[in-house]
Amino acid sequence: MKAAEIHNIHKSYDEVKALGGISMQVEKGEIFGLIGPDGAGKTSLIRILTTLLYPDQGQASIFGMDTIRDFKGIRKIAGYMPGRFSLYQDLSVEENLNFYASIFGTTVSENYHLIKDIYQQIEPFKKRLAGRLSGGMKQKLALSCALIHKPDILFLDEPTTGVDAVSRKEFWEILKNLEEVGITIIVSTPYMDEAELCDRVALMQEGQLLDVDTPANIIGKYDHELYAVESRELHQLIKDLRSFDKTVSAFPFGDTVHLATQEKLRRKELQKFLEEKGHEGIAVQSIEPGIEDCFMNLMRKQNDE
Amino acid sequence: MKRFLAFVKKEIQHIFRDTRTMLILFGIPIAQILIFGYVIKNDIKDVDIAVYDQSKDEYTRQITNKLTSSGYFILNRELDNMKNIDRIFKEGEVKLVVVYENNFSKKLHAENNATVQLIADASDPNRANLITNYSGAIIHDFVKDEFHIDQLPYQINSKVRMLYNQNLASVFMFVPGTMALILMLVSAMMTSISIAREKELGTMENLLVSPLRPAQIVVGKVTPYVLLSIINAITILVLGVFVFGLPIRGSLTLLMLESVLFITLSLSLGILISTMSPNQQVAMFISLFALMLPTLLLSGFIFPIENMPKLLQWLSAIMPPKYFITILKNIMLKGTGMAFVWKETLILGGMTAVFIILSVKKFKLRLE
Known part of the structure; x- marks a missing residue:
């Protein structure tokens, strides 16, 4: 049995189309990432899977339970951490955790082993009101609350948004540990670099699925040559690279521009082209593509169609 | 549970x-x-009144006493002419002026008829109504007690009793x-x-x-x-x-x-x-x-x-x-x-x- 089976899901809010026919399957025990920018439809999909929203069309099931008919069954085995911090700010850390344990008919001590690694970090502040915690601590508390009833499947909606880099790294380590316990995890994130930490990912854009595969396979499917190009004038550089006749695409990537070309370039050729355009401090380096490059590539292809 | x-x-x-x-x-x-x-509150208590007593005799004093001892009214001041009434109301404290006519007792004895004028500040009409009702009733009471007027051959006395809330509180x-x-x-x-x-x-x-x-x-x-x-x-x-x-x-x-x-x-x-x-x-x-x-x-x-x-x-x-x-x-x-x-x-x-x-x-x- 699959952890989640999603078949041709459509969802619109009034005029806005959030999901336009999504189909995919999530295997039991994997970390499955929903990767895409804001507005890709990640939250809508998670809410449909957690039985919070009805799809307009299509079916979805969690461990064989239909999200519409068997919603009660799903609510017993699912853990959910919404995108917005939504614990009780006027209750303390400890009170929040106890409350969520008891509404699922369990106790904190019963499943303490599951949350031990996470909760130990915030335990010194257990008397503090949840509203006064820092962003990273809030997120750890929310995860603890979502885990306290030992769910079979865990839904995390952008858990690392607005969290510092160190906490993000810690958070993913925690998720890896949970995977070892056998919990299936469906996590959404707008950060492409987190995609590589998932077992499989679904790349989403404007309610459409670009690809579903392991990060390695997605990168393997990349069909262009990729270069990181640098110069003093980043903005002008993008413009000029886009006018270069061998360019497929050029996107800013930090301080550099990722240039995709159909065929291998001779570095001199590009150097010459850029010098003629008056660029200084030019550096060109051949690089391996990352998920973000693949995402941009798939997105461009979809737009061309 | x-x-x-x-x-x-x-x-x-x-x-x-x-x-x-x-x-x-x-x-x-x-x-x-x-x-x-x-x-x-709809009921009245300690309302300031002014009295212009032109005859200053036994009866007018008794009536004034009865008014002020009722608990509803307090004598704020005595007046000696009619001219100030408007000004007094404008000051705002006094809500009722009681004016006794000249030779009140004499007239009452001689003609069985004397006049007392009640002038109320009706900028608050409900209250003015209440005040004149209360004061009128007190004066009426006084007359009845004092003269035991039962001399009219046919007279219907309506006796009102407010049940469950006697004082209309x-x-x-x-x-x-x-x-x-x-x-x-x-x-x-x-x-x-x-x-x-x-x-x-x-x-x-x-x-x-x-x-x-x-x-x-x-x-x-x-x-x-x-x-x-x-x-x-x-x-x-x-x-x-x-x-x-x-x-x-x-x-x-x-x-x-x-x-x-x-x-x-x-x-x-x-x-x-x-x-x-x-x-x-x-x-x-x-x-x-x-x-x-x-x-x-x-x-x-x-x-x-x-x-x-x-x-x-x-x-x-x-x-x-x-x-x-x-x-x-x-x-x-x-x-x-x-x-x-x-x-x-x-x-x-x-x-x-x-x-x-x-x-x-x-x-x-x-x-x-």
């Missing part, structure tokens, strides 16, 4: 940690009952009304706000994605407010009895049971409101406008229903507080029992059932 208790515990923690909620729950009811009890009227208003507002508003808050803060998402049933969520939310509202009802009654001397002539148990019924009704109304409001602000707005104004205006609390246009009378028939006020007055003032309030009780019970069914139907198991 353990889930439910955990929920109630959480709810109580919310209430006691929020000073604003506490203030609305306990501060406002007490303030309101005291304000309504002391400030809004308006507190008797306002305490039941305020009690209905406060219970309605506090119960309905607080529950609707507290449920809407879960929606607004996103915690409802977490509650929904749990095995809690909607009934558990709703009853868990409401239970603490039932208890707090009962405490409120008791506070209001205690204030009414000990501060304003309101009687409770009927059964206290019945009174409390009826109050609990009305509280349940208000709470179910609150839940219904919360199912329609996406956030706290809307919930508060609906509660205030849909509940407070009709309670004040259409329940017979301030304006008598019988005098309203037919349309408003029909509207008032669907106002729950109307029935509760009737029940309260019956039990507290008339001392009647269930035999006389069963109809109202039944109506309130029916309304409660309708609200509960509607709100359970409307309570969403999902986000949309």
